[in-house]
Amino acid sequence: MFFNTAPILIEVVFVIGTIGYLYDSKYFLVNLGAMIIYMLDTVFFTEWRAKFFKDMTLKDGSYVQKATDSLLNFETVKYFNAEDHEQKRFQVSLALYKEANVIVAKSLVGLNMSQAVIISLGLGSTLLMAYQSITDGDLNVSDFVVFNMYILQLYIPLSLLGTFWRFMRQNWTDVELVIGILETDE
16 A cells, blocks of 8 residues: 655644644644654554564464464374364464454554544643633634634644554564565575
C-alpha cells in the first residue's frame, strides 16, 4: 500500500497555522501541545509495541513451519507413528502464537486509548476555552462552529499519521527479520 503523508502534513500545518493566525494564541498553544504530546505518545508506544510484534511474528513463523514440515513429510510422520508428537508440537506452537497475538492486540488497545485520551483532552479543553470566549463576548456562536471544524480538521489527519507510523514500524520489524534471515551463514 502506497501512502503519501505529504498532503496530510501540509493540512495539519495549514490548520494549526490558521488557528494561530485567526484566533487567540492560547488556542494555538493548546492544540500545538496536544499535537506534540500525541506524536511523542505514538512514537513511544509504537516502539514499545515493536518487541511484542516481533515476538508474535517469530511465533507465527514457528507454528507455520511446524505445520508445513509435518504436512510435507507426512509419510515419514506416519512411518514412525509420530502423529501425536507432531500434533502436540503444533498445538504448543499455536498456543504460544495465540498468547503473543493477544499481547499485541492489548498493546494496540493501549496505544489507541492513549491517543484517544490525548485527542479528547486537546479537543475538549479547546472547546471549553472557546465556550468561555463566547460567554465573555469575544467569540460568537458561528465562530465557535467554524473553530470546531478547524479543530476536527486538525485531529483527523493527525490520527491518520499515527496509524501510518504504526504500520511503518510494524513493516520495519518484518524487514529486520528478513535481513536477519539474509545475514545467516549457509
